[in-house]
Amino acid sequence: MADKIPQQRRIIDRQAVSTRLDAIAADQTLTRQTQRAAVLALLKTTMADGVAVIRRRFEEEGATGAEVVRANSFLMDQLIRVIHDFATQRVFDRVRVAGDTLGIVAVGGYGRGELAPFSDLDLLFLLPYKATPYSEQVVEYILYMLWDLSLKVGHSTRTVDECIRQARLDGTIRTALLEARWLWGDQEMYLTLKKRYRAEVVKGTGIEFVERKLAERDSRHDRLGDARYVLEPNIKDGKGGLRDLHTLFWIVRYLYGVSEIPELVSLGVLTPEAANRFVTVRRFLWTVRCHLHYLTGRPEDRLTFDVQQQIGQRMGYVDTSHARGVERFMRRYYLVAKDVGDLTRILCAVLEEQHKRKPRLSFSVLSFRKRNVDGFVVEGGRLAVPSADTFDRKPMQILRLFHASHVHGIDIHPNTLQRVAQSLRQLGRLRDSPEANRLFLEILTSRKNPVATLRLMNESGVFGRFIPDFGRVVAQMQYDMYHVYTTDEHTLRAIGVLHDLESGALTQEAPLTSQLIHQIQSRRALFVAVLLHDIAKGRGGDHSELGAQVALKLGPRLGLTPEETETVSWLVRNHLTMSRTAFKRDLDDVKTVEDYVRVVQSPERLRLLLIVTCADIRAVGPTAWNGWKAALLRNLYNRAEEAMSGGVAVQIRDRRVQEAKEAVRTALADWPEDEVERHLSRGYPAYWLAFDTATHVRHARMIMAADRAGSPLTIETREDPTRSGTEIIIYTGDHAGLFSQISGAIALVGESIADAKIITMVNGMALDTFWIHGPAGEPRDRAEKMKKIRAAIESVLHGKVWPQGEFRKGRGTVLPSRTRVFQVPPRVIIDNTASKTHTLVEVNGRDRPGLLYDVTSALTALGLQISSAQVATYGERVVDVFYVKDVFGMKVDHEGKLRQVRKQLLDALADPADAHPQEAPSAAE
Numbered sequence: 001m002a003d004k005i006p007q008q009r010r011i012i013d014r015q016a017v018s019t020r021l022d023a024i025a026a027d028q029t030l031t032r033q034t035q036r037a038a039v040l041a042l043l044k045t046t047m048a049d050g051v052a053v054i055r056r057r058f059e060e061e062g063a064t065g066a067e068v069v070r071a072n073s074f075l076m077d078q079l080i081r082v083i084h085d086f087a088t089q090r091v092f093d094r095v096r097v098a099g100d101t102l103g104i105v106a107v108g109g110y111g112r113g114e115l116a117p118f119s120d121l122d123l124l125f126l127l128p129y130k131a132t133p134y135s136e137q138v139v140e141y142i143l144y145m146l147w148d149l150s151l152k153v154g155h156s157t158r159t160v161d162e163c164i165r166q167a168r169l170d171g172t173i174r175t176a177l178l179e180a181r182w183l184w185g186d187q188e189m190y191l192t193l194k195k196r197y198r199a200e201v202v203k204g205t206g207i208e209f210v211e212r213k214l215a216e217r218d219s220r221h222d223r224l225g226d227a228r229y230v231l232e233p234n235i236k237d238g239k240g241g242l243r244d245l246h247t248l249f250w251i252v253r254y255l256y257g258v259s260e261i262p263e264l265v266s267l268g269v270l271t272p273e274a275a276n277r278f279v280t281v282r283r284f285l286w287t288v289r290c291h292l293h294y295l296t297g298r299p300e301d302r303l304t305f306d307v308q309q310q311i312g313q314r315m316g317y318v319d320t321s322h323a324r325g326v327e328r329f330m331r332r333y334y335l336v337a338k339d340v341g342d343l344t345r346i347l348c349a350v351l352e353e354q355h356k357r358k359p360r361l362s363f364s365v366l367s368f369r370k371r372n373v374d375g376f377v378v379e380g381g382r383l384a385v386p387s388a389d390t391f392d393r394k395p396m397q398i399l400r401l402f403h404a405s406h407v408h409g410i411d412i413h414p415n416t417l418q419r420v421a422q423s424l425r426q427l428g429r430l431r432d433s434p435e436a437n438r439l440f441l442e443i444l445t446s447r448k449n450p451v452a453t454l455r456l457m458n459e460s461g462v463f464g465r466f467i468p469d470f471g472r473v474v475a476q477m478q479y480d481m482y483h484v485y486t487t488d489e490h491t492l493r494a495i496g497v498l499h500d501l502e503s504g505a506l507t508q509e510a511p512l513t514s515q516l517i518h519q520i521q522s523r524r525a526l527f528v529a530v531l532l533h534d535i536a537k538g539r540g541g542d543h544s545e546l547g548a549q550v551a552l553k554l555g556p557r558l559g560l561t562p563e564e565t566e567t568v569s570w571l572v573r574n575h576l577t578m579s580r581t582a583f584k585r586d587l588d589d590v591k592t593v594e595d596y597v598r599v600v601q602s603p604e605r606l607r608l609l610l611i612v613t614c615a616d617i618r619a620v621g622p623t624a625w626n627g628w629k630a631a632l633l634r635n636l637y638n639r640a641e642e643a644m645s646g647g648v649a650v651q652i653r654d655r656r657v658q659e660a661k662e663a664v665r666t667a668l669a670d671w672p673e674d675e676v677e678r679h680l681s682r683g684y685p686a687y688w689l690a691f692d693t694a695t696h697v698r699h700a701r702m703i704m705a706a707d708r709a710g711s712p713l714t715i716e717t718r719e720d721p722t723r724s725g726t727e728i729i730i731y732t733g734d735h736a737g738l739f740s741q742i743s744g745a746i747a748l749v750g751e752s753i754a755d756a757k758i759i760t761m762v763n764g765m766a767l768d769t770f771w772i773h774g775p776a777g778e779p780r781d782r783a784e785k786m787k788k789i790r791a792a793i794e795s796v797l798h799g800k801v802w803p804q805g806e807f808r809k810g811r812g813t814v815l816p817s818r819t820r821v822f823q824v825p826p827r828v829i830i831d832n833t834a835s836k837t838h839t840l841v842e843v844n845g846r847d848r849p850g851l852l853y854d855v856t857s858a859l860t861a862l863g864l865q866i867s868s869a870q871v872a873t874y875g876e877r878v879v880d881v882f883y884v885k886d887v888f889g890m891k892v893d894h895e896g897k898l899r900q901v902r903k904q905l906l907d908a909l910a911d912p913a914d915a916h917p918q919e920a921p922s923a924a925e
Contacts, residue, residue, distance in 0.1 A: 005067070005074050011050045014078045017042070018085065025090040039086065040148055043079065047149055050075040055117070058290060059314070065286030072115040073106075079149075080104060080123075080142065081184045087141040092134060100134040102127065103186040104142075105193075108154075111179035112249075114286070117293040118300075120152040122176065126189045127159050160193045167201045171212055174201060175250055198257065206255045210351060217247050229334055229489035231477055235289055236301035240337025242285050245278070248347055255351070269350050278343055281336045287315065288333065303333070323538060327477050334475035334486055338459055342421070349414030374404040382413035391419055395426035398462060399439040406443050406453040420460050427465040437558045440466065444495070445527045449503075451496040458488060469535050469550050476538050484621030487537050494530050494619035501611065506618075509625070512634050513614045516607045525564040526608055528555065529571035530615050548573035567605070571612055574599065578613045582632040584842065584881045586868045588690050589835050590653070593639045603644055610637050628725055628754050628771055653685065660688040660696065667697045671704075679703065682761045690757060699729070699767060706731050715793055717786045725754055725771045728789065732797065734766035737860040739869065744803030744853035745796040746772060749788050753852060756869045804857070807850035824877050826909035828902045832891055838867055838883040839892040841901065845909035847878045855880065858908040862901055863887045 005011070024030065024038045054071045057063040063071075084104060103126035109115065110122050125139050139157055146153050158166070167174040177197055182190040202209075221239045235241045252264055261278045264270040270278070291311045292300050303311070312329030319325045375397065376383045383405055390397055398420055405412050430436040443450050443457075457463040464471025473487040485493065498517070500506045507514045520526060532554065536546035548569040555565030577599055585592040600606050613633060618625045661680050668676050679700050691699070698716075706714040714731040730742060739758055746753055757769040772789075795801040824846035831840040841864075843855055852871065859866060859882060870881040886892050892901065 005071050008074060011053050011071055012046060012075050012078045014082055017046050017078075017082050021082065021086050021090070025086070040145065043083070043145065043149060047075065047079060051117075055294060059294070064283050065288065065290040066283045068290045069114040069116055069286055072117060072119075073110060073113045076110070076115060076121060076151075077106075077183055080146070083142050083145050084138070084184050087138050091141060092137050100132055101186040101189070102135050102138055103189040104183040105190055106181045106183050107176040107179060109179070109246075111176070111181040113181065116286075116289055116299070118298055119293075120154050120299075121146065123153060123155045123183075124163070124177075124180065125155065125157040126163075126186065126193065127157060128186075128189060129159060131157060160189060160196060163193055164196055164200050167197065171216075174209070175213075177201075178250055178253055202254060209254050210251050213247050213250055214348075217244060229337075229475065229486040231330075231484055231486070232302060232304050233333065233337070234302050235285055235292065235333075238337075240334075240340040242282075242289065244340045244344065245282055245285070248278070248343060251347065251351070270346070274343060274346050277339055281339045281343075284332070284336050291315070322540070327538075330477040331475045334477070338475070341459060345414040345417060349418075373408055373410065374400060376401060376404055378410065379413055381410070382416075383410050384413040384416045385419060388419065391423035391426060395423070395430055396433070396436060398423060398427065399430065399436045399466070402453055402457050402462065403439045403443055405456075406446060406448065406450065409448075412456070417456075417460050420462060424461050424465045427462065431466060431468075432557065434559060436466070441524065441528075441558050444531060445524050447502070449496065449499040451492055451499065454495065455492055458492065463488075467554070469554065470531075472539075473535060473537055484624075485619075487534050490619050491531060491534055494533070494615040495527065497615040497618045498527060498530055498611070501614070510614050510618075510630060512637065513611055517611050520607050520611070521604055522564060522567050522608060524560060525567040525571070526611060528558060528560065528564075529568045529575070529608070529612055532568065532572050533575045533612065533616060535572075544573050544576060567608070570605065571608055574609060575612050575616060578609050578633065578636065579617065579629075582636040583629070583872045584870050584879060585834065585840075586838075586870065586883050587632070587635050587639060588686050588868070589838070589883070591834060591836050593636075593643050595834065596636065597640050597643045600640060603641065606637065606640055606644065626725070626754075627720070632755075653689070657685045657688045660693070663693040664696045664700065667693060668700060675704070682763055682765075684760075684762065687759050687761070687767075690759065702729065702731060703765075703767070713794065713797060715790050717789065720771065726786070728770045728772060728793075730766070730768045730770075730793065732766055734760050734764055736863075736865070737857070738766055738797075739768065739866045740853055740856035740860050741796050741803070742768060742770065742793060743856055744807075744850065745792040745801075746770065746789065747850050747853055748796075748801070748803060748806055749785075749792050751789065752873060753871050756871055758866060758868050803850065803853050807853070826906050828905045828909075830892075830898055830901065832893055835883060837891070838885055840881060841884055841905070842879070842881045843905055843909060845878050846911065847873055847876055848911055851878060851909070852880065854908040855905060856882075858904045859884060859901075862897075862904055864892065864901070865889070 009016075020042055021039060024035060024042065027035070027038075030038060051072075054063075054068055054075065057071070058065075058068045105111070105124040105126055106113075106122065107124050108122035109119060115121070125135075127135055131139075139155075143153060143155060163173075163177060167177050177193070180190070180194065180197075220237055220243065230238070233241065237243050249261065252258055252261070252269065256264065256267055256269065258264060258267070261270070262275050265272050265275050288303070288311060289301070291314055292303065292307060295307050295310055300307075308330060309326040312326045315329060317325040317329035317332070320328070372378075373383060375386075377386050378384070383401060385391065385397070385401075401412060401416065401420070404410070443453055454463065457466075458474065464474045470488065470491075473491070476487040484490075497506070501510065501514050501517045504514060517526075529551070532547055532551050534543060534547070535550050536543040539546055551569040551572045552565060555568050556562075560568065577596070581592065581596050587593070600609060610633060614625075617629060664680065665676055668679075671679075682703070688696070698718075702714060702716055705711075712732060716729045718727045718729075720727040728746070732738070739756070743753055743756075751772045753770055753772055755771040759767040759769070761767055792801070796803060824844070826846075827842075827844040829840075829842040829844075831842070834840045841859070845851065856866065856869075864884040864886060867883045867885060869883070872879045884892065886897075892898060
């Protein structure tokens with residue numbers, strides 16, 4: 001960053017400031033206190049003016065982030081020099097003795113000359129021997145003046161000897177001193193420090209330093225999830241961020257003593273192209289970080305959803321007919337993060353060659369002994385090509401390279417990966433090659449986990465060139481709060497889930513799927529379907545339908561049989577069918593299962609679809625899969641399998657009801673027979689089919705206790721590990737609006753309802769069950785929390801608290817939710833065909849506190865009875881389905897009434913803080 005800063009004096013004119021400070025010092029009317037106040041006021045104005053100039057150049061005149069951080073560093077340099085001179089020449093002006101000398105050194109990022117708008121200043125005050133009263137006074141004056149300017153300053157005061165001694169012992173201090181830059185004061189001490197640092201700290205420790213820095217980088221990546229393509233990346237510490245570039249810079253500076261990356265070209269360490277890539281990606285990341293600091297007004301490094309759109313607009317990424325501007329901006333970010341990874345591999349390869357550094361990844365002894373593997377040579381335990389023109393002469397070797405690496409478990413040499421990147425154009429000739437497609441399919445469907453190899457193929461550009469449809473979703477973000485990764489990363493993780501299911505690693509979390517994956521007949525089709533399930537995202541239209549068309553074209557190319565290709569296409573088209581049915585339909589409704597079986601048709605497809613659904617959901621993000629979703633999917637699978645094997649005739653339904661009752665009768669053998677029969681007569685058939693025996697028994701004991709105590713309201717809570725949540729059971733007299741009141745009470749405590757089962761007994765009592773999750777989907781198991789939930793429900797049901805009023809009061813004090821940056825068009829879908837006995841009402845909208853209460857209150861006000869509800873939240877988007885009847889217990893089919901329902905629900909979905917939205921199509925899942 002050695003380029004000259006244009007028009008420096010417009011930022012700060014140090015000579016002019018010093019002249020004004022001299023005038024203040026010469027003013028005899030000022031006391032020491034008023035003099036300091038005048039100095040501080042002048043410095044504040046000077047700094048504010050300089051900051052404003054830098055910001056204006058950035059936001060209005062097109063300056064880059066690299067220019068901003070350099071200009072900020074320059075401004076702070078001049079301020080510190082002015083303060084130092086004023087302190088030594090005006091405040092503590094006296095005859096100095098030996099040891100009174102002082103040197104000021106910038107270290108860390110400030111030492112590099114990179115200072116983001118709200119970054120800290122890191123200073124080292126150098127002393128010749130030990131602190132003297134004079135030097136202590138000067139250091140104290142400088143620091144207090146900087147603090148009074150509201151600057152964050154990290155500082156240390158050391159002698160040269162202390163610096164050298166501590167740098168040997170502490171890696172953090174060693175790295176900070178590596179970037180030391182003289183600011184002001186005694187320069188000789190700085191030069192001595194610099195000379196001794198290289199002679200006594202750096203010499204002979206290069207490899208150790210490199211290993212330590214790369215280990216620190218890996219640890220940092222692990223701490224932040226070790227994923228380059230997360231949707232809210234940390235642009236400083238995340239994988240592919242600025243800190244990774246800093247790590248590379250520290251390494252080359254430590255080894256070669258350079259101060260700028262382009263100097264490595266003349267040393268033969270980097271090619272001009274690689275050096276230019278380094279400068280380009282650094283400039284982009286610094287620009288993003290500066291926008292982030294200015295927008296948030298703080299040293300923020302996380303690129304959250306609420307700022308992505310604004311930064312994208314500021315950097316010129318506008319909406320097009322094919323993609324939103326924010327998505328184009330984020331794709332550029334991910335490609336830059338990928339470039340950072342490429343630069344790391346390139347540099348590590350050079351270090352191994354020039355410094356005889358051992359590869360960081362270890363392999364078996366056998367792999368090191370191999371001299372030739374499938375036409376490739378092994379250099380330092382890495383696969384390499386025998387000649388520089390191998391890929392140009394034999395393009396097939398590109399696919400064979402990754403195939404050999406995967407089969408033999410040998411990493412690929414970074415230099416060879418560079419040659420792959422330079423030969424990507426050759427892949428166009430291989431797309432229709434049966435051999436090339438065979439190699440690719442063998443990697444994809446390997447019994448060994450293929451994800452690492454596929455990810456390397458993706459990052460090297462091979463994946464997207466060989467399968468252009470996949471290339472279209474590389475680094476493609478999904479601008480919502482549900483998906484955590486880019487489309488390509490999500491796909492690779494879903495393939496990894498398939499491997500984990502096969503290997504038994506997920507037996508505890510997904511026991512049924514882990515069993516079924518070994519029973520399928522279409523294994524190749526399964527893996528290809530997971531590869532292609534989101535291949536058509538971002539094209540406009542239904543990505544499932546468009547993806548099914550891609551599958552029909554790509555299946556034969558990959559060598560699949562016509563039957564396998566048709567299966568892949570069907571799976572891609574229907575990959576959301578099972579989750580939509582399980583999470584949005586009442587599984588106790590016979591027609592739900594009938595409709596699902598009509599789509600699936602065969603046991604093989606039933607098994608395949610469950611596996612694809614499991615892999616898809618688990619790959620969305622760390623909290624997307626839970627026991628509740630697993631239970632719903634498992635329930636749907638079992639009922640569909642039963643229907644396929646023998647149908648769901650009334651006789652079978654009646655038999656299942658009798659079997660459930662007999663199981664309860666046996667479990668309640670300690671009860672008097674008449675009480676058992678009385679209890680068994682309380683439940684309608686749907687009740688006996690809705691729960692397992694253990695739950696029926698718990699209900700029976702709860703109801704018996706409530707009846708004996710004469711309690712009008714009974715609430716029980718229980719942790720339910722099978723659903724990763726808390727089960728709340730409420731037994732009370734049924735009345736209109738009961739579900740709405742309970743949901744409002746639960747929302748007031750800050751909990752999220754994941755599922756609800758509404759049961760009305762023959763005696764007119766409601767037996768309602770709610771499963772709740774906390775904000776991150778974690779189970780609520782604290783006793784204090786349960787007490788609050790019970791108290792809230794009791795207060796609402798007894799009329800002591802009105803939820804609507806509480807929500808209105810809260811909206812004025814609660815900070816705006818992150819969901820407000822997303823546009824989720826409110827939508828109401830009314831379906832009279834999905835159930836034989838009920839009208840289905842589906843509502844979609846942006847999540848907010850009290851939304852479920854507002855919606856259910858509207859349904860109650862319309863005179864509708866809610867028989868059951870399926871409640872789900874996908875990030876910022878709510879998808880709730882209600883099974884309702886009118887006041888006469890019939891479906892709602894009058895057109896006028898349906899229009900009224902739609903209007904009232906759209907009003908309920910509207911956020912009070914927004915304008916009145918119009919109904920629009922929902923975003924594709």
